[in-house]
Amino acid sequence: MSKKGEQSRENILMAAKQLVMQNGFAGTSIDDILKAAGVSKGAFFHHFRSKAHLASELVRWHAGNDIRMFRTLAAEAEAMYDDPYDQLMKFLTDFEAYISNSAEPSRGCMYAVYTYESEALDEDVNAFVAETLQQWSAIYIRKFQEVIDRYPPVRPVSARQLSEMIVSLIEGGLILQRAYGNTQITARQSEHFRDYLDLLFAQSRDAAA
């Protein structure tokens, strides 16, 4: 593959990502994307056979970057600490920092956009979004389970429930951020969640120490 070809494709994906996050998928026209990406219609339809195909490729491209970033954060945390609880805390704080300090302050979550326009998208795109959210959850679940096994919580909690909770808090926080024009809500909710974990596991951790 030539450099230039890949560059155009990437420009289109980046422009489309920004516009879709701003106006939704149905609210973004191909012409809008062309203008923002600085490419022609011929270029667009050379790389994507339809708008629906772009939707599919866009979320796959985005999810690839996302999951890679997640795995990197998880790996860093695991390299730095032995204790799963410490790993979890570092992972959560790193993610908070990522949300707060990202060059482009977060305008929401692409999976949420896709989810709320799911009926207009292909079946397999919806399946992919669900799958990606589950992959995301899975990273948490594994870590929560290690923590629960090591430090019995004061209340019975499942790793799955906790992972659904943090994902819900983040997704919901991003909505409130957008609605209120406040870029700190999601990070604050994540902090709050860490307090909750502290309440759940502090007793066992103190006992172990």
Place this chain on the structure above:
Amino acid sequence: MSKKGEQSRENILMAAKQLVMQNGFAGTSIDDILKAAGVSKGAFFHHFRSKAHLASELVRWHAGNDIRMFRTLAAEAEAMYDDPYDQLMKFLTDFEAYISNSAEPSRGCMYAVYTYESEALDEDVNAFVAETLQQWSAIYIRKFQEVIDRYPPVRPVSARQLSEMIVSLIEGGLILQRAYGNTQITARQSEHFRDYLDLLFAQSRDAAA
């Protein structure tokens, strides 16, 4: 106002609500709404001067019903119990029941749809959505404050933080529900949140008893 006139208007709003929740606002055409509502174009533009105006009226109509329902649940809880903690728990469980057993299983939150298409909507509509979310939060905040004042929590928590947390959990839960096709996630997260409250306030409540 005549009965028939109001009936058409209501039909349009109901049809629009359903379609917007399914496909988003940009993804719903006026013709789609006419077909679903069984009215003509003349009727539509008699009641709404544009699609943007419909967006505004729709969210106002929806929010009116919503806030009314919320206030009713709050009033019922306050009539049944004297203790603010008991009131809060009843309010939360009633809302869980409402989410779970609603005739039309919840397909998400209209404010989330509007929030994710905010750039394409009028300034004042966005302001109204933010205001409505804040009204919703305010109901929680008042009650949380009463509970905090009466039963000092084991960790310092603010009523505002707790209200942002439950709203985030609900909004995020509704996204996961849609993505996974599981109608129980939001209610389960609300249950989980009650466990958290129990952890925060159990000590003070035991001491008071």
Place this chain on the structure above:
DNA sequence: TTTAAAACATACCGTTCAGTCTGTTTCGGA
């Protein structure tokens, strides 16, 4: 019963949309 406004119904209009078609340029081998 008349009347004027409200409440429609529907054909139509200009624009925008996704997608196509017909070329031209770029580029990496042979």
Place this chain on the structure above:
DNA sequence: TCCGAAACAGACTGAACGGTATGTTTTAAA
């Protein structure tokens, strides 16, 4: 240097869209 394929560029098309224009029916008061 030549060639074929990849990578464009941009005019064009038919359908769908939001909105309008014009006429008809319904309604409620005088």
